[in-house]
Amino acid sequence: MxxxxxxxxxxxxxxxxETMQRAPNVWDRxxxxxxxxxxxxxxxxxxxxxxxxxxxxxYDFAEQLRGREHxxxxxxxxxxxxxxxxxxxxxxxxxxxxxxxxxxxxxVLSLVIGVTLGLCAGYFGGRIDDVIMRFTDTISAFPTLLLxxxxxxxxxxxxxxxxxxxxxxxxxWKVFIALGVVGWTSIARVVRAQVLTIKTLDYVxxxxxxxxDSIRIMFLHVLPNxxxxxxxxxxLSIGGxxxxxxxxxxxxxxxxxxxxxxxxxxxDSKSYFKDHxxxxxxxxxxxxxxxxxxxxxxxxxxxxxxxxxxx
Amino acid sequence: MGTxxxxxxxxxxxxxxxxxxxxxxxxxxxxxxxxxxxxxKANPVMVARVKEHLGLDKPFLTRFSKHIINMSQGELxxxxxxxxxxVRDMIRDGFKVTIKVTMGAIFIAMTLxxxxxxxxxxxxxxxxxxxxxxxxxLGISFPAFFMGMLLLLVFAVxxxxxPIGGYQPGSIKHLILPCVTLGLLxxxxxxxxTRNCLLESLSMDYIRSARAKGQGVWRVMLGHAFPNALVxxxxxxxxxxxxxxxxxxLTETVMQIPGxxxxxxxxxxxxxxPVVTGCCVVFALILVTVNIFVDVLYxxxxxxIRHAE
Numbered sequence: 001m002x003x004x005x006x007x008x009x010x011x012x013x014x015x016x017x018e019t020m021q022r023a024p025n026v027w028d029r030x031x032x033x034x035x036x037x038x039x040x041x042x043x044x045x046x047x048x049x050x051x052x053x054x055x056x057x058x059y060d061f062a063e064q065l066r067g068r069e070h071x072x073x074x075x076x077x078x079x080x081x082x083x084x085x086x087x088x089x090x091x092x093x094x095x096x097x098x099x100x101x102x103x104x105x106x107x108v109l110s111l112v113i114g115v116t117l118g119l120c121a122g123y124f125g126g127r128i129d130d131v132i133m134r135f136t137d138t139i140s141a142f143p144t145l146l147l148x149x150x151x152x153x154x155x156x157x158x159x160x161x162x163x164x165x166x167x168x169x170x171x172x173w174k175v176f177i178a179l180g181v182v183g184w185t186s187i188a189r190v191v192r193a194q195v196l197t198i199k200t201l202d203y204v205x206x207x208x209x210x211x212x213d214s215i216r217i218m219f220l221h222v223l224p225n226x227x228x229x230x231x232x233x234x235x236l237s238i239g240g241x242x243x244x245x246x247x248x249x250x251x252x253x254x255x256x257x258x259x260x261x262x263x264x265x266x267x268d269s270k271s272y273f274k275d276h277x278x279x280x281x282x283x284x285x286x287x288x289x290x291x292x293x294x295x296x297x298x299x300x301x302x303x304x305x306x307x308x309x310x311x
Numbered sequence: 312m313g314t315x316x317x318x319x320x321x322x323x324x325x326x327x328x329x330x331x332x333x334x335x336x337x338x339x340x341x342x343x344x345x346x347x348x349x350x351x352k353a354n355p356v357m358v359a360r361v362k363e364h365l366g367l368d369k370p371f372l373t374r375f376s377k378h379i380i381n382m383s384q385g386e387l388x389x390x391x392x393x394x395x396x397x398v399r400d401m402i403r404d405g406f407k408v409t410i411k412v413t414m415g416a417i418f419i420a421m422t423l424x425x426x427x428x429x430x431x432x433x434x435x436x437x438x439x440x441x442x443x444x445x446x447x448x449l450g451i452s453f454p455a456f457f458m459g460m461l462l463l464l465v466f467a468v469x470x471x472x473x474p475i476g477g478y479q480p481g482s483i484k485h486l487i488l489p490c491v492t493l494g495l496l497x498x499x500x501x502x503x504x505t506r507n508c509l510l511e512s513l514s515m516d517y518i519r520s521a522r523a524k525g526q527g528v529w530r531v532m533l534g535h536a537f538p539n540a541l542v543x544x545x546x547x548x549x550x551x552x553x554x555x556x557x558x559x560x561l562t563e564t565v566m567q568i569p570g571x572x573x574x575x576x577x578x579x580x581x582x583x584x585p586v587v588t589g590c591c592v593v594f595a596l597i598l599v600t601v602n603i604f605v606d607v608l609y610x611x612x613x614x615x616i617r618h619a620e
Contacts, residue, residue: 138329141595143557146575150337150587153579239452246454247561251579266457270565273460274468274475284457292452 029304036300039293050096057090062258080278091260098261103242109180118191148178152253194226228305239294341584387589392581398589409570419494428505450499455558459492459565476567508540549605
């Protein structure tokens with residue numbers, strides 16, 4: 001780990017024409033890490049697939065090709081076709097949209113809840129801290145996926161569901177809310193721990209002495225200094241949410257057919273994958289590759305943001 | 312030590328009340344259970360009578376306190392499907408199978424994870440270390456059910472070493488794949504943590520002293536560094552227990568094992584929320600208990616923790 005992220009000073013030419021060395025910043029350190037670089041490249045590729053699925057995908061995600069059911073991977077269908085004759089490659093590409101959108105949006109929701117609660121708990125302390133932390137303990141006491149299952153199961157499907165667009169349809173919102181409202185606890189704990197240290201620093205005392213109100217101090221003075229661990233945790237939790245979406249879809253609570261999501265495609269393949277391996281392997285590998293990339297990027301960011309911890 | 316355990320148990324009381332409240336709210340928000348049980352065409356008088364009989368017409372606080380009393384007596388309500396079977400019985404039947412899978416998985420994860428971690432720390436920067444590192448990175452990125460599907464394809468369909476899913480009471484063969492699937496996922500995190508903690512311990516002065524006294528590399532590693540590295544590993548194992556239980560739900564679905572996962576899966580299909588929330592509560596109770604156990608073990612392994620405060 002140390003060798004491939006070594007902090008190499010960079011040459012900078014000054015106005016006088018002198019060459020000086022500047023200390024490497026976070027980006028320099030991140031891009032020097034080969035694993036992070038690979039992860040960024042894979043994620044960029046996945047993002048491209050998701051955004052350009054409409055143009056790049058050989059078929060529409062719902063197009064059923066009569067007489068071409070269960071075709072093995074070939075030059076006509078690189079990833080084969082499913083039980084209804086739909087092209088798996090196209091569905092994996094469109095599925096990237098759903099999985100990435102859910103991963104990112106649920107993480108943003110968790111961040112909003114976790115950062116706000118962690119900030120309040122750490123900054124105000126006392127009773128507020130006790131109440132928030134006991135609530136956090138309670139939510140963490142449930143296995144995340146199961147609580148998400150229970151929240152998702154609350155939702156009653158209506159006949160108009162699924163007649164919507166690919167993302168942002170009813171089943172998307174249900175998964176987004178379920179994952180977002182259960183995944184904030186570790187973020188709140190980390191933010192609280194950071195705030196407990198930062199709020200005792202002189203500049204925060206000075207801001208308070210100058211008459212700054214609590215909300216302003218919390219968000220303008222304390223929060224900017226907590227970002228490093230939050231960014232790392234958020235990156236890791238995008239991967240976690242993609243796994244969560246896959247799990248919910250696998251249990252039949254996620255994105256509904258005909259809309260493709262990687263977990264949903266695995267769920268659809270449950271009865272057939274023993275004879276038709278490609279139905280499960282390609283969407284499954286897409287999940288693994290994407291989650292692995294987010295995990296590697298999270299680790300790389302941790303090293304880049306906190307070189308002391310790396311050593 | 313006794314005071315420490317007592318304090319730790321007292322700290323969980325608000326959490327348990329919170330768990331009960333969330334479970335109650337989830338069931339309450341899911342709609343009218345009596346209408347779900349009797350169907351949409353049920354006679355309103357009959358519905359009102361059943362509600363009165365079950366105490367569902369009472370105010371929120373009265374119902375919640377009754378819910379707490381019921382929970383403390385192990386009553387988790389009744390299934391909306393399955394002829395109103397008690398949720399407690401359904402969970403108990405499922406758990407008999409799930410606990411076998413989870414225990415097998417923990418055994419595999421601990422054995423393989425510690426072994427890989429020790430080998431990586433003993434030979435850092437070698438092919439063993441890199442392979443273990445790659446295995447760990449992949450392990451935490453695999454969905455449990457996809458891992459299960461791949462193992463089924465290789466070991467059950469292609470090699471025919473183990474049966475293709477299903478479960479027979481008393482048959483170990485049927486439990487091998489689910490245990491390995493879940494165990495491998497936890498092995499990843501345990502091996503990485505063991506490696507990092509061991510390497511940190513090995514850089515301490517007392518290790519140098521032990522080596523200076525002439526003790527062998529393995530003796531120093533296993534006799535001195537390993538016990539210190541074990542403390543964080545035990546904590547992570549406690550946290551992994553949550554992931555294992557959730558993973559068991561998905562793996563059992565793939566492998567057609569009639570455990571708690573199948574109970575939840577069927578309940579989801581039938582929109583039987585009392586069963587889903589009942590399982591959530593039981594899982595939460597298990598996790599809280601495991602966490603207390605881990606904290607006590609932590610204090611036992613590291614005297615500085617029990618003597619703090």
